[in-house]
Amino acid sequence: MADQIRVLVADDQELVRGGFALILDAQPDITVVGEAADGAQAIDAAERLRPDVVLMDVRMPHVDGIAATARICATSDTRVLVLTTFDLDEYVYDALRAGASGFLLKDMRRDDLVNAVRVVAGGEALLAPTVTRRLIADVVSRAAAPxxxxxxxxxxxxxxxxxxxxxxxxxxxxxxxxxxxxxxxxxxxxxxxxxxxxxxxxxxxxxxxxxxxxxxxxxxxx
Structure with missing residues (x-):
């Protein structure tokens, strides 16, 4: 892993983007290289800036986080962490299928955010048993497809x-x-x-x- 983990923050709420950027930029080994207000901007910024990790909101205007995740993961080695809440189960599942390396709850502690970025940048997937496993199991159990x-x-x-x-x-x-x-x-x-x-x-x-x-x-x- 490079000395500095390069992060792109994609969220349609400016305060949320700014908050995440502030937390991450305060870390000696993490640099926020850009922000995006929708999926289209996230795709463009990921192509230009080549970040190590993208924090990706799901519900954004124009191009949503799922489509943006699929595009970024298909065309680069950039890792994507999806930002969500539990009422977005089906969207998160779609994002994981699109290539995301895990997801974070928006009400997470700042230490969890920082750790997640480091884990994913290091080549691992964020797979917390209390969150990811339960979410995927719940979505699949409700899926209509055999x-x-x-x-x-x-x-x-x-x-x-x-x-x-x-x-x-x-x-x-x-x-x-x-x-x-x-x-x-x-x-x-x-x-x-x-x-x-x-x-x-x-x-x-x-x-x-x-x-x-x-x-x-x-x-x-x-």
Whole structure:
């Protein structure tokens, strides 16, 4: 990771953009390189500025955050963190499918915002069990589309499949290692291998695929 994490903030509310920028710019290792008031501006700014991370609001005029996320993720290595509230479940799910590396609640603590940017910039996905897993499980459980078998899953070894199921349940590498009685290094290897075989960007996309394919079934009450 570069010495400075370059961040673009996209939100149609000026006060929200300014607040996030103020928090992030105060960090010694983070620089806000630009702001955008809608999805179209976010796409343009991402192409010009090549930020490491984009904080992306979902509901914006002209071009929404989902379309902007899909465009940015398809044309660059920039990571996208979606900003949302729980009443936007279906929109967030669409954004994750579009390539977002995770999402943040707008009422998060400033420390959570800073940590999330660092985690995603470092190549990881933001996959908090108490938030992301529950949200994805809830959306998929309410989806009308039937489960479909993804042929890519047949390329995984037994251990890689077990690891994917654990990732989809929101477990950390340490928790997966303890459950499978292997080292964390081995878990990291399994995760890297399964992402490569499945052609996925990160752990969040792995979770989406696991739920879509019915490899993991949401449990009531999660």
């Amino acid at each position: 489960r479909r078998t993804d042929t890519r899953l047949s390329t995984l070894t037994g251990r890689e499949t077990e690891t994917l199921k654990a990732v989809a349940r929101g477990l950390s590498n340490a928790e997966i290692a303890a459950e499978l009685y292997v080292t964390e290094h081995t878990v990291k290897t399994h995760v890297s291998n399964l992402l490569t075989k499945l052609g996925l960007r990160d752990r969040v996309q792995a979770v989406v695929l696991a739920y879509e394919a019915g490899l993991v079934v949401p449990r009531s009450g999660e």
